[in-house]
Amino acid sequence: MTRVRKVGIVGWGAIGRVVGTALAEQRVTGAELTCLVDNRPLGESAPAPQVSFDEAMERCDLIVEAAGQGVVREWGERVLSSGTDLLIASTGALTDEELSKQLLSAGPGRVYFTGGAVGGLDLLQAVRSLGPLDEVRLTTTKLPSTLEQPWMGAELLSRMRTATGPVEVMSGTARDVPVKFPKSTNVAASVALAVGDLDAVRVQVVADPGAHHTRHVVEASGAHGTYRFEVAHLPDPGNPATSQVVPYAVLRSLAALAGRTGQIL
Numbered sequence: 017m018t019r020v021r022k023v024g025i026v027g028w029g030a031i032g033r034v035v036g037t038a039l040a041e042q043r044v045t046g047a048e049l050t051c052l053v054d055n056r057p058l059g060e061s062a063p064a065p066q067v068s069f070d071e072a073m074e075r076c077d078l079i080v081e082a083a084g085q086g087v088v089r090e091w092g093e094r095v096l097s098s099g100t101d102l103l104i105a106s107t108g109a110l111t112d113e114e115l116s117k118q119l120l121s122a123g124p125g126r127v128y129f130t131g132g133a134v135g136g137l138d139l140l141q142a143v144r145s146l147g148p149l150d151e152v153r154l155t156t157t158k159l160p161s162t163l164e165q166p167w168m169g170a171e172l173l174s175r176m177r178t179a180t181g182p183v184e185v186m187s188g189t190a191r192d193v194p195v196k197f198p199k200s201t202n203v204a205a206s207v208a209l210a211v212g213d214l215d216a217v218r219v220q221v222v223a224d225p226g227a228h229h230t231r232h233v234v235e236a237s238g239a240h241g242t243y244r245f246e247v248a249h250l251p252d253p254g255n256p257a258t259s260q261v262v263p264y265a266v267l268r269s270l271a272a273l274a275g276r277t278g279q280i281l
């Protein structure tokens with residue numbers, strides 16, 4: 017008999033609630049919800065006991081991070097050293113190369129990344145074996161309110177708030193952008209993880225009041241081929257910075273980790 021993965025979720029928000037509910041309803045074969053960690057008291061209706069992070073590491077053999085980049089920075093290495101596996105949603109934390117190296121070499125737990133809101137990462141990772149890509153571009157377009165940041169000046173905020181069409185709010189590399197938009201451009205770091213180079217991925221972040229769907233366009237080219245992946249997702253109604261599909265991407269990752277057969281890996 018294959019073992020059942022004991023799963024803990026950190027972050028009971030837009031992603032965590034959908035993932036936790038599906039696990040509690042036994043919709044992922046080979047995985048069970050064991051505990052939850054969150055900043056706020058979750059109350060009686062939570063489908064599993066709320067525990068401290070330390071207790072989650074004792075009770076679980078797999079922790080899903082659905083809380084934010086700070087949690088990966090603060091807890092990532094400790095989770096892996098305790099022998100617990102870690103599935104990360106906040107891939108933007110990996111723009112810190114020191115942390116990235118630590119997590120990739122830590123153990124005995126293993127670190128995994130969910131594909132999250134973007135597609136095509138599996139293929140881009142495979143393409144690396146054929147040689148480097150000459151150009152990789154990501155264009156992310158979201159509702160202006162989901163992109164507002166404390167570091168933005170009055171002029172940019174005013175342009176975003178009064179925009180009647182698309183406004184570029186930042187252009188940079190996958191090294192710079194996820195740090196500036198920690199809750200809304202993890203996808204840039206995910207593309208860089210697939211490509212294997214933070215500086216090779218040029219990122220443009222666009223605020224658009226007409227963006228009823230969040231759009232991510234990944235374009236890459238090299239001597240061996242050209243690649244283009246475009247997705248348009250409905251935002252989560254409670255947290256429009258996050259696309260509705262993301263928890264289902266996490267559930268797909270969990271199903272693969274739990275060893276469900278027939279998964280596309």
Ligand SMILES: NC(=O)C1=CN([C@@H]2O[C@H](COP(=O)(O)OP(=O)(O)OC[C@H]3O[C@@H](n4cnc5c(N)ncnc54)[C@H](OP(=O)(O)O)[C@@H]3O)[C@@H](O)[C@H]2O)C=CC1
Pocket residue numbers: 026027028029030031032053054055056082083084085086087105106107130131132133134198199200202203206255257258259262
């Ligand atoms: N890879 C991808 O494609 C995507 C990745 N993400 C990442 O996933 C993260 C979670 O997304 P989402 O569920 O939409 O966010 P939400 O804000 O809806 O939920 C996050 C939850 O985690 C809690 N939390 C934050 N910090 C901690 C902590 N240190 N310890 C315990 N709980 C904590 C928050 O509490 P409180 O509000 O009190 O801080 C909140 O309840 C995002 O911040 C982003 O980094 C999101 C979308 C796509």
Ligand SMILES: O=C([O-])CC(=O)C(=O)O
Pocket residue numbers: 133198199200201202203204230249257258259260262
């Ligand atoms: O959900 C999305 O579309 C993307 C997102 O928030 C992120 O990358 O952090």
